[in-house]
Amino acid sequence: MPDVSFSIGVERNSGLHCGKSENGWRQGPVTTELEQLRIDTADLAIGMFVCGLDRPWEETQFPLQGIEVRTDDDVHALRELCKYVYIDRRRELSLGRRRLPTLARSDRRETGFRRATTYMDKASVQEEMPRAREALQATSELLDRIYDDIASGRELSVEYVEQVVRPLVASVLRSSDAFLFLEGLRRHDNYTYSHAISCGALAAAFGRHLGLPEDTILSLATGGLLMDIGKTRLPEQLLRQPGPLRAREVELVRTHVAHGLDIVSSGGINDPDVLDVVRTHHERYDGSGYPEQLAGNTIPMAGRMLAIIDSYDAMCSVRSHRKTVSRHKALQEIYRARDILYQAELVEQFQVCLGVYPTGSRVELTTGEVAVVMEQNQVRRLRPAVLVISTPAKQPLEKFRVLDLLNQSGDGDRVEIQRALAIDEYDIDTAGFLTAA
Numbered sequence: 001m002p003d004v005s006f007s008i009g010v011e012r013n014s015g016l017h018c019g020k021s022e023n024g025w026r027q028g029p030v031t032t033e034l035e036q037l038r039i040d041t042a043d044l045a046i047g048m049f050v051c052g053l054d055r056p057w058e059e060t061q062f063p064l065q066g067i068e069v070r071t072d073d074d075v076h077a078l079r080e081l082c083k084y085v086y087i088d089r090r091r092e093l094s095l096g097r098r099r100l101p102t103l104a105r106s107d108r109r110e111t112g113f114r115r116a117t118t119y120m121d122k123a124s125v126q127e128e129m130p131r132a133r134e135a136l137q138a139t140s141e142l143l144d145r146i147y148d149d150i151a152s153g154r155e156l157s158v159e160y161v162e163q164v165v166r167p168l169v170a171s172v173l174r175s176s177d178a179f180l181f182l183e184g185l186r187r188h189d190n191y192t193y194s195h196a197i198s199c200g201a202l203a204a205a206f207g208r209h210l211g212l213p214e215d216t217i218l219s220l221a222t223g224g225l226l227m228d229i230g231k232t233r234l235p236e237q238l239l240r241q242p243g244p245l246r247a248r249e250v251e252l253v254r255t256h257v258a259h260g261l262d263i264v265s266s267g268g269i270n271d272p273d274v275l276d277v278v279r280t281h282h283e284r285y286d287g288s289g290y291p292e293q294l295a296g297n298t299i300p301m302a303g304r305m306l307a308i309i310d311s312y313d314a315m316c317s318v319r320s321h322r323k324t325v326s327r328h329k330a331l332q333e334i335y336r337a338r339d340i341l342y343q344a345e346l347v348e349q350f351q352v353c354l355g356v357y358p359t360g361s362r363v364e365l366t367t368g369e370v371a372v373v374m375e376q377n378q379v380r381r382l383r384p385a386v387l388v389i390s391t392p393a394k395q396p397l398e399k400f401r402v403l404d405l406l407n408q409s410g411d412g413d414r415v416e417i418q419r420a421l422a423i424d425e426y427d428i429d430t431a432g433f434l435t436a437a
Helices: 072-081 125-151 158-174 178-184 191-211 216-224 229-233 247-254 256-266 272-280 300-316 326-338 344-353 429-437
Strands: 036-041 047-055 085-087 364-365 369-375 385-390 398-403 415-419
Touching: 036 398, 085 125, 085 256, 125 158, 125 178, 125 191, 125 229, 158 178, 158 191, 158 216, 178 191, 178 369, 191 216, 191 300, 216 256, 216 272, 216 300, 256 272, 272 300, 300 326, 300 344, 326 344, 326 415, 364 385
Parallel strands: none
Antiparallel strands: 036 085, 047 085, 364 369, 364 415, 369 385, 385 398
16 A cells, blocks of 8 residues: 555644754744734644744744744644744745645534545445445455454465455445445444444545545555454453453453554554554543543544544444444434544534434334435435335335435325434344345
């Protein structure tokens, strides 16, 4: 995979870059006209030009002429010193490079940042279904082989990883719903593999929603697929143990992060985004996570994204030691933890990405029938297209049927979603449709 730096508000250089001066700092070109705007340092972003502080310049190590904010370290240095600063909006546009998109507190809007790319579906769900099915099958088989190799003491195969992630991402970029829909039909498989595939697909979908470049989306999806690979070095009995773990067992489980980094690095993967995901997907925005207790924007953006995805998918997956909730409920739980465990702006974007009833969700209709959300309606989010899989008595249908909740024919009562269901609430097998898709 290409070595791509994740580029929403984060760069990996250190030191303030502002031009050459006597004290070694660098300063931007001197201009005489200013278009000043006061902002809280919580909203400070890479690409801005700081022309004034909330204190005299002489009391700081910064040059008197101002500062071009070019790295994440620059942002942190200013936040530690100041509560607010003044930026020159005209100079901000004259830095001669692309403004990196950000997700700041003052930008809590549906699209409160600049997308590098706008993706449009190139195929309908029905058209993409055969390719998505092939991608899902190949992903499952190759991921199984990867995990078996690691468990047997062999090194991670970069070739296998690329064979897994590229068809998955290609399918999600062609259709935002098809792969997630089919993946939702196979949720009773082994949790480790299903969780990895789901997180990889969700990472691709989230990256697509944010308008990230395709190579960055590949990195995010790779991270999602591999972030828990360190668990292959843990006892199987520990991972399958029902009920709460003892303190020593919790500490042992947490070592999967270090094991994962070792496995991925030893396999020759040095993509910073992939390594960031493996290293930080259990960190939390308030500093309560592990292994480094990172907080806020010290957690790389890739890690902040996958922390949300990892938690969301774990909540709505069937696990021996925890009650399964619906995808709709899982989104609500994630939202309640915004600005505590997860960055609020990313949480809000994740909800916009998935919709009220995420693709692959099981729902109960007002007819009593059970259905799986198949395709989102971007205008009327409460009325997606669904695949009806049961009778009103919750008996499996011999032949599933597609129902568009927005465009319904006939003069009868309009069918709507009555409630969201957990995946294990009714035992209705959908494997036949998955095979025939």
